[in-house]
Amino acid sequence: MAKYIIRRILIALPTMFITLSIIFFSLRILPGDPALAILGEGASEEVLAKLREQMGLNVPVWQQYVNYLAGIFRGDFGESISTGKPVSEMIQSIFPHTMRLAIGGLIVGCVIGIPLGILSAIKQNTTMDNAIRFIAMIGISFPPFFLAILFMVVFSLKIELFPSMGAGETFMENLYHLVLPSLTLGVILGAILMRFVRSSMLDEINQDYVRTARSKGASEKLVIYKHVLRNSLIPVITVIGLDITALLSGAILTETIYSRPGLGSMAVGAIVARDFPTLQGCLVLFTILVVGVNLVVDVSYSLVNPKIRPS
Amino acid sequence: QTSKPAEGGSNSVQSQEKVLKIASFGDFETADPHFNTITTADEVVRESIYNGLVRFKPGSTKAEDIEADLAEKWENNKEGTIWTFHLRKGVKWHQGYGDFTSADVKWSYERVMNPETASPASLHTRSIAKIETPDDYTVVFHLKQADPTFLLRLVANGNGPGKIVKKEAVEAAGKDYKFKPVGTGPFIFKEHRIREKVVLEKNPDYFRGEPKLNHVEIYAMKEQPTVDVAMDKGDIHMTIGIGDELWMNNRRKNKDVVLDYSRHPLFWFLHLNTSMKPYDDIRVRKAIAHAINSKGFVEQVMGLDLAKVPTSTITSNLFGHADIGIYEYNPELSKKLLAEAGYPNGITLPQNNASSSPTSLNKMTWVQEQLRTSGIELPMTVVDSNTNSANNRKNLNGLILQGFPARPHADFLLTPYFHGASIIGKPTGYANLAHYEKSDALIDQARVEMDPEKAKSIYVQIQQQIKDEYVMVPLAETYIPLVRRKEVQLGYDMTAIPTTIYLVTENTDLVP
Amino acid sequence: MEGPAVGKSIAAIQNPAKTSKAAAELSTWAAFAKNKMGLVAFIVLLLFIVIALAAPLIVPYDPLEQNTAQRLQGPSADHFLGTDSYGRDVFSRILIGSQTSLIVGFIGVAISGIIGFSIGMIAGYKGGWIDDILMRILESIMTIPLILLGMMVLVALSSNLSTMILVISIGLIPGCARIARGSTLEIKEKEFIKATISMGGSSFRIIFMHILPNILGPLLVVSTLNMASVIRIEASLSFLGMGVKPPTPTWGNMIQEGFQFITLSPGLSLYPGIALMILSIAFNLIGDAMRDAIDPHLKHQRK
Amino acid sequence: MRVCNRSLQGKRASAGGAGTWKEGSLLAHCVESEDLLVVKDLRKHFSMKGGIFGQETDSVKAVDGVSFTVKKGETFSIVGESGCGKSTTGMCLLRLTEPTSGQVVFNNINILKQNQKALRAIRKDMQVIFQDPYSSLNPKHTIKQIVSEPFRINRTIHKSEIEDRVVSLLRVVGLRPDHLNRFPHEFSGGQRQRIGIARALALHPKLIVCDEPVSALDVSIQSQILNLLEELQEQFALTYIFISHDLSVIEHISDRVAVMYLGKIVEMGEREQIFNNPQHPYTKALLSSVPLAEPKLKSKRQRILLSGDVPNPRNPPQGCHFHTRCPIKADRCMQEPPSLQEVETGQLVSCHFVQ
Amino acid sequence: MESILEIRELRVGKDHDGHFQAILDNVNFEVKQGETLAIVGESGCGKSMTALSIMGLLPRAIQIASGKVIFGGKDLAGLSRKEIDQVRGKDIAMIFQEPMTSLNPSFTIGNQLSEVLKIHTALQPNERKERVLELLSQVGIPDPAGKFKSYPHELSGGMRQRVMIAMALACNPKMLIADEPTTALDVTIQAQVLNLLSEIQSQYQMAVMLITHDLGVVAETCQRVIVMYAGQVIEEASVEDLFEQPMHPYTIGLMQSAPRLGVAKEKLHVIEGTVPDIRDMPTGCRFHPRCESATDLCKEKEPQLEERGHGRRVRCWHTA
Numbered sequence A: 001m002a003k004y005i006i007r008r009i010l011i012a013l014p015t016m017f018i019t020l021s022i023i024f025f026s027l028r029i030l031p032g033d034p035a036l037a038i039l040g041e042g043a044s045e046e047v048l049a050k051l052r053e054q055m056g057l058n059v060p061v062w063q064q065y066v067n068y069l070a071g072i073f074r075g076d077f078g079e080s081i082s083t084g085k086p087v088s089e090m091i092q093s094i095f096p097h098t099m100r101l102a103i104g105g106l107i108v109g110c111v112i113g114i115p116l117g118i119l120s121a122i123k124q125n126t127t128m129d130n131a132i133r134f135i136a137m138i139g140i141s142f143p144p145f146f147l148a149i150l151f152m153v154v155f156s157l158k159i160e161l162f163p164s165m166g167a168g169e170t171f172m173e174n175l176y177h178l179v180l181p182s183l184t185l186g187v188i189l190g191a192i193l194m195r196f197v198r199s200s201m202l203d204e205i206n207q208d209y210v211r212t213a214r215s216k217g218a219s220e221k222l223v224i225y226k227h228v229l230r231n232s233l234i235p236v237i238t239v240i241g242l243d244i245t246a247l248l249s250g251a252i253l254t255e256t257i258y259s260r261p262g263l264g265s266m267a268v269g270a271i272v273a274r275d276f277p278t279l280q281g282c283l284v285l286f287t288i289l290v291v292g293v294n295l296v297v298d299v300s301y302s303l304v305n306p307k308i309r310p311s
Numbered sequence B: 001q002t003s004k005p006a007e008g009g010s011n012s013v014q015s016q017e018k019v020l021k022i023a024s025f026g027d028f029e030t031a032d033p034h035f036n037t038i039t040t041a042d043e044v045v046r047e048s049i050y051n052g053l054v055r056f057k058p059g060s061t062k063a064e065d066i067e068a069d070l071a072e073k074w075e076n077n078k079e080g081t082i083w084t085f086h087l088r089k090g091v092k093w094h095q096g097y098g099d100f101t102s103a104d105v106k107w108s109y110e111r112v113m114n115p116e117t118a119s120p121a122s123l124h125t126r127s128i129a130k131i132e133t134p135d136d137y138t139v140v141f142h143l144k145q146a147d148p149t150f151l152l153r154l155v156a157n158g159n160g161p162g163k164i165v166k167k168e169a170v171e172a173a174g175k176d177y178k179f180k181p182v183g184t185g186p187f188i189f190k191e192h193r194i195r196e197k198v199v200l201e202k203n204p205d206y207f208r209g210e211p212k213l214n215h216v217e218i219y220a221m222k223e224q225p226t227v228d229v230a231m232d233k234g235d236i237h238m239t240i241g242i243g244d245e246l247w248m249n250n251r252r253k254n255k256d257v258v259l260d261y262s263r264h265p266l267f268w269f270l271h272l273n274t275s276m277k278p279y280d281d282i283r284v285r286k287a288i289a290h291a292i293n294s295k296g297f298v299e300q301v302m303g304l305d306l307a308k309v310p311t312s313t314i315t316s317n318l319f320g321h322a323d324i325g326i327y328e329y330n331p332e333l334s335k336k337l338l339a340e341a342g343y344p345n346g347i348t349l350p351q352n353n354a355s356s357s358p359t360s361l362n363k364m365t366w367v368q369e370q371l372r373t374s375g376i377e378l379p380m381t382v383v384d385s386n387t388n389s390a391n392n393r394k395n396l397n398g399l400i401l402q403g404f405p406a407r408p409h410a411d412f413l414l415t416p417y418f419h420g421a422s423i424i425g426k427p428t429g430y431a432n433l434a435h436y437e438k439s440d441a442l443i444d445q446a447r448v449e450m451d452p453e454k455a456k457s458i459y460v461q462i463q464q465q466i467k468d469e470y471v472m473v474p475l476a477e478t479y480i481p482l483v484r485r486k487e488v489q490l491g492y493d494m495t496a497i498p499t500t501i502y503l504v505t506e507n508t509d510l511v512p
Numbered sequence C: 001m002e003g004p005a006v007g008k009s010i011a012a013i014q015n016p017a018k019t020s021k022a023a024a025e026l027s028t029w030a031a032f033a034k035n036k037m038g039l040v041a042f043i044v045l046l047l048f049i050v051i052a053l054a055a056p057l058i059v060p061y062d063p064l065e066q067n068t069a070q071r072l073q074g075p076s077a078d079h080f081l082g083t084d085s086y087g088r089d090v091f092s093r094i095l096i097g098s099q100t101s102l103i104v105g106f107i108g109v110a111i112s113g114i115i116g117f118s119i120g121m122i123a124g125y126k127g128g129w130i131d132d133i134l135m136r137i138l139e140s141i142m143t144i145p146l147i148l149l150g151m152m153v154l155v156a157l158s159s160n161l162s163t164m165i166l167v168i169s170i171g172l173i174p175g176c177a178r179i180a181r182g183s184t185l186e187i188k189e190k191e192f193i194k195a196t197i198s199m200g201g202s203s204f205r206i207i208f209m210h211i212l213p214n215i216l217g218p219l220l221v222v223s224t225l226n227m228a229s230v231i232r233i234e235a236s237l238s239f240l241g242m243g244v245k246p247p248t249p250t251w252g253n254m255i256q257e258g259f260q261f262i263t264l265s266p267g268l269s270l271y272p273g274i275a276l277m278i279l280s281i282a283f284n285l286i287g288d289a290m291r292d293a294i295d296p297h298l299k300h301q302r303k
Numbered sequence D: 001m002r003v004c005n006r007s008l009q010g011k012r013a014s015a016g017g018a019g020t021w022k023e024g025s026l027l028a029h030c031v032e033s034e035d036l037l038v039v040k041d042l043r044k045h046f047s048m049k050g051g052i053f054g055q056e057t058d059s060v061k062a063v064d065g066v067s068f069t070v071k072k073g074e075t076f077s078i079v080g081e082s083g084c085g086k087s088t089t090g091m092c093l094l095r096l097t098e099p100t101s102g103q104v105v106f107n108n109i110n111i112l113k114q115n116q117k118a119l120r121a122i123r124k125d126m127q128v129i130f131q132d133p134y135s136s137l138n139p140k141h142t143i144k145q146i147v148s149e150p151f152r153i154n155r156t157i158h159k160s161e162i163e164d165r166v167v168s169l170l171r172v173v174g175l176r177p178d179h180l181n182r183f184p185h186e187f188s189g190g191q192r193q194r195i196g197i198a199r200a201l202a203l204h205p206k207l208i209v210c211d212e213p214v215s216a217l218d219v220s221i222q223s224q225i226l227n228l229l230e231e232l233q234e235q236f237a238l239t240y241i242f243i244s245h246d247l248s249v250i251e252h253i254s255d256r257v258a259v260m261y262l263g264k265i266v267e268m269g270e271r272e273q274i275f276n277n278p279q280h281p282y283t284k285a286l287l288s289s290v291p292l293a294e295p296k297l298k299s300k301r302q303r304i305l306l307s308g309d310v311p312n313p314r315n316p317p318q319g320c321h322f323h324t325r326c327p328i329k330a331d332r333c334m335q336e337p338p339s340l341q342e343v344e345t346g347q348l349v350s351c352h353f354v355q
Numbered sequence E: 001m002e003s004i005l006e007i008r009e010l011r012v013g014k015d016h017d018g019h020f021q022a023i024l025d026n027v028n029f030e031v032k033q034g035e036t037l038a039i040v041g042e043s044g045c046g047k048s049m050t051a052l053s054i055m056g057l058l059p060r061a062i063q064i065a066s067g068k069v070i071f072g073g074k075d076l077a078g079l080s081r082k083e084i085d086q087v088r089g090k091d092i093a094m095i096f097q098e099p100m101t102s103l104n105p106s107f108t109i110g111n112q113l114s115e116v117l118k119i120h121t122a123l124q125p126n127e128r129k130e131r132v133l134e135l136l137s138q139v140g141i142p143d144p145a146g147k148f149k150s151y152p153h154e155l156s157g158g159m160r161q162r163v164m165i166a167m168a169l170a171c172n173p174k175m176l177i178a179d180e181p182t183t184a185l186d187v188t189i190q191a192q193v194l195n196l197l198s199e200i201q202s203q204y205q206m207a208v209m210l211i212t213h214d215l216g217v218v219a220e221t222c223q224r225v226i227v228m229y230a231g232q233v234i235e236e237a238s239v240e241d242l243f244e245q246p247m248h249p250y251t252i253g254l255m256q257s258a259p260r261l262g263v264a265k266e267k268l269h270v271i272e273g274t275v276p277d278i279r280d281m282p283t284g285c286r287f288h289p290r291c292e293s294a295t296d297l298c299k300e301k302e303p304q305l306e307e308r309g310h311g312r313r314v315r316c317w318h319t320a
């Protein structure tokens, strides 16, 4: 098992490396000037030149690249240009917010998507199934930001049920503030999951082993909940893994609209401010997150799926 | 010591803990007063933490309303080259940094003047020759030449070198100073949570008396509707508004909310880049100028509460302003001029950038449409504001929207925007994107003229000169709409403020 | 070779099933048409395409014309869906906005499809290190959230229609390649591929004459579903202020502009949003219907 | 074109040059024009990537040192249980799978040494018919496209002639020309197999590798195809390598037979030798396992039931691969792999006990 | 001998655009206690459908239109799901063709075997385990305790088929239906499994219905044969009778077209044409388009399955 995980990590390394390089070089082609971003338009050329020099933007690019990679290796993403704080520190303080949002969205998505998917598959071709599928269809068609706006208008503006901003102080408040943003992400994820669970269930229902189970005299309940469900949920893990990037993309917009602190809004801010180190930090973290989640997904997939369980 | 959760409604203020919550568009960036930004969060922090020698009386931005701050009184010699300030005694620095003395003033100004610091405020300290501290409570500034605007430059509010910092604190914090500010003001910097909020705590030893608020919290927000909603619910107490009549009318409907205007105008104008084709042709510039109906924009879009039609090529509240009128809106003339310039079928201007920030994008969209109806196509690429600035600096744009909040003296606008030394690309380059240099001599002359009347007459000439050259098109003078919940008592009369957000003073209070 | 058929052993072949090529295609279409939702969606899409093509002719107002005297008006007889904050007619702008969505959608999907599918097929068919390298690179692109990648590229190259299409295409290429690769791996093992190799057929021939026609179905489905994604991504980027250049109205820009006034005049954001949703749903429904029509396995389940 | 009457006897006589195999005389044999194909020590190892760095940790020795000769006009069969390497051998002959090592000499040309271009020319002479009539035809192509593809790739004839050729090929395999524009899914399994045969015949090959061409078919259809194959062999002087796991089919069609077990040939000889006088214990067991459609023989027949499964080819047993299931194994079998020895003229056996 | 299962006038089919397509048409036969009955026929003739109708396991789209499946006095076709669950696995057990996919990949062998016992008996978990281990060793699986914890993919095809057999035997069923249990296996393994099946059959004295298309398997393992063609039973006989003297032309053709080991033959017999499609059944005798001795009568009128003495039945106009 350990060998499998190590191999899996080693496979992930080139991906990481390529991604990090893409990040670095695509950032270098951004126009705009971090110094200008800091000082604003009302700064003289002299002052700007001085600041650029102070920020070490005059080292050759390849050297910056080497420093960058070496930095990442040490867990050091440099200092933010706009705040001057170590990027790792900033990320540390902000990461939990995004994590909460992602987990919240994931939970909502699973809670909505999996049971509805099962229900829809069991009641295949009934009115209930059609209704659920139609709703899911609408769900996957929503751009996340538009859903966020709608939720805000409805649950925050019209009926003042949930806050429209911020993250809250205490744990309960955190949860309270998390409701709308995670619903936004969760509903969309839920719709995706629902469709997947449904088709996966239907696939499995037609498998030979289900016939075997029935031939044993197993009741329909046992057939569905023991035999079919387990096998249809195994691939769902992979879907969740694949959707993690989508979830993070959605988080960027959701965080922006709900004025939540988070990696996404920080990255967007960093793009605008040409804060390369911060943006690099955020992207590197995203990469690690995505690669890491996929790693975990692969490993857990191999754990729950005895067929490919590595010896 | 964290704030209470917002309960919604107006009873969010508890009797013991008074927490004022301010919404800021964008996160807090720096509390170093010598690196100015106009993010709401930064402004609130700077204005509440620091003092200067002199300040505008809260609620005003008139030159007459300059009042003592850390200086008790001051005088200057007749030539206007030596300025002596007598300091207030017994002022304490935050966080146990001891008493405030003249050495702090000297060190502060020298910090700005030092090119190593690279402070943009150094523009305002160029005339200083040397600073002397005869004793702990006296500071003497020796100027290289007469400067009638010297006192205005020192005013502590808004952008400028005026805020006094503590040497030991700056040195101790090093690079981190922007998050570890130490001042003498009514509030003390407590904490910053990235992308979430900044928390300020009252300074019980403030020399003007103990502040009434316990805490000030500034939240980083992104979208206007979110802030509106939060304000309606009482989660936010004050913020900056949208310069749009419809929005303001809507806000007025909510009785819990008070709408104020800071009548310190922001001057919006278009710079026409004369170094670029076809803007080098004055007939094209004229055609552009006459195609734009500033009046319609001001009256119908901004609303007269909020904006007024400019009356000259500089802002109306500036010393030196004269009502010389702006270009007439005349599309026919405009077309004729184009034909004269060799474009009988209209002209397509070169690709132009526009900043994606809503306040400038909506103006540029309007300009684009105005030009289109007169046969001038303005192809526009929307870029983020940073790219836009960078491209401006690289002289890539022909038609540039400028928005300028000036201290009340013509020189604050003319030198950076219309003086040849400020042309982009020069080492001293600033914001002269028009590449205009015809008025350099006059601007230099007026800057040192101690006689107000003489100075005024020179400024009239300059305004006319600029107008005749068609290097800029005035669009509007807008006030800043500000909103607060009615339980917020500002503690001063609000007519104009030098910042883009309310000042929070020791007298500001929350009264349910 | 002519003359009588070989030997007695050659059976008199029965008439095979009566279907011919056209009939086979017809049956897929019939299966598609049976899916009522799919059919409705298809009609809706056609409607949108017609609207987009005819938009300049049918708009009641010049979508760019600002009428500052009539700002933020609600729906009325004059302005079917009201006016925006510049006094422009929202309905006209939505009609014109459909052009951008469809153009970005079709071209974006076409580019990403052509590149992505080719990469996927080549990687899948060739295997080995080519596969490894291509897939690693695409995986890396996939790792970066598309919205951020999009913003970076848009900031770098300035936001206009072609950059927008470029960005979205880049973002979709990995997904396209993955699907094509997966399907290719499946088809590659089929014996008719080996048969072609045994005749000396080139890789090019195998990929484009044998593999492509066989995976066209799933690729078409993916492309249709991608259309829906592209439209959503375009709107999302526009919403973040990285949109297509003004004055061209796009739904994303309209939603963003309207968002400022959401409390005042929610329609400003909602109407373009709803148009966006309908188009996106239409594409998704068509994609689903196509999948059902193409995938015989699912066809069975449908009775 | 005239249909000849089959004369199996005659064919057998001409092909059955007994005792052509001598140890180490393989290359000498190449020169003998009668040998169309000489395979020497063919190996194919599929590597299993399993190490931390994805390196090869394990390999499936799918084909592990197979040698045989095929003479012009004969049917050489390979029989064995699933996974023993029959198909892999077949595919290696055509280089549809790249062999790990060995020699495949076809028409005096070592196929494994040719570059792609030369290979193309050779491939015209070697064709293949597959087991699965469903996956061997491209479902998106019409019959015409499928059968004319060999011409279009090799450009042996002018474009205008293609259609005529396709029609006559279809006639040869018993399909009607009006089937030209139909798609494979409109045909039954047997018809599809005929289409596959037509395609294989297109370029007038000398050798056809038939990889289980009838395994997927019903008995009644199977007999149609077997008869067709035999007729075509007569007509076009074809040489077949016929792969199957069905001993009755093999017995019916073959001239010579090789029995494979775990990647190696364990016994090889004339059809009569293998079926009437099997020497290797595995061959014996295999033959006795075939259920006979003779209820009367049921009680008389002496069955050798092998115990256990075929070992995993990833991890084949030491010594003689068969020893784990062999009813007559001895200690020696567990250590020493036996070699293929001629026990009778033309019959070679790889067993320590049959020498 | 008592008959244990009787199938009467069974018609099974699916609805195709409003009209009924029969997959099984008037299938009639019985299975006697303790015998091994073979059902042979070419692919698609309805062998599996017959078995699945008995078990009530027909695919969704396919239903029993009429007819009875009488087992132990009850008509299985009319039972509710609950009632038939009592019968399945307990009184009638079934094993399938594909050992690779017939076991649930996610559960251990032990778990899946115990499940039958859990459903039908009141045994305690440890008793169940004991019984399962006993069953495993009975079907000749080496190291039952080890295999108890294995997952299906860890076993070879032959082993899996043994597991399926063990599962079928778990509750001592009165009848076992085996649908092509060895088709996917190699000859040597097939011999083992068939051997196991007949051992078990004689030990348990249960009735076995063995579906196959291999006449050799029939000859070696069964006592009675039903030959099916295009959804109908066309001939029924004891194995000896059938091989001695097949009556239906199809049966005759079938026997002659298969190459037989040891029977040297110049040329194979051929039944021309292909099996008819259910959407397009010939009128009259369903075999007539392929029959060498077909007459006009065969084209026009459908023959019935008629008794021919000795328990033989044939569906043909021309065999006396």
Ligand SMILES: Nc1ncnc2c1ncn2[C@@H]1O[C@H](COP(=O)(O)OP(=O)(O)OP(=O)(O)O)[C@@H](O)[C@H]1O
Pocket: D046, D060, D061, D062, D080, D081, D082, D083, D084, D085, D086, D087, D088, D089, D245, D313
């Ligand atoms: N591409 C491959 N990668 C890895 N192993 C393979 C590959 N192809 C075949 N093998 C292995 O090689 C061995 C021989 O396979 P081959 O297909 O030649 O057997 P076969 O005798 O044709 O069997 P069958 O009767 O099932 O067709 C098997 O163990 C198989 O698992």
Ligand SMILES: Nc1ncnc2c1ncn2[C@@H]1O[C@H](COP(=O)(O)OP(=O)(O)OP(=O)(O)O)[C@@H](O)[C@H]1O
Pocket: E014, E023, E041, E042, E043, E044, E045, E046, E047, E048, E049, E050, E059, E061, E062, E213, E278
């Ligand atoms: N799920 C299904 N839906 C519709 N028709 C089916 C289905 N399964 C089988 N059939 C049809 O029913 C008929 C009988 O099939 P059945 O599976 O009983 O044949 P079989 O005799 O078992 O053949 P084989 O030897 O191939 O297993 C066939 O014509 C087939 O096309």
Ligand SMILES: [Mg+2]
Pocket: D086, D087, D088
């Ligand atoms: Mg094979």
Ligand SMILES: [Mg+2]
Pocket: E047, E048, E049, E179, E180
């Ligand atoms: Mg069957």
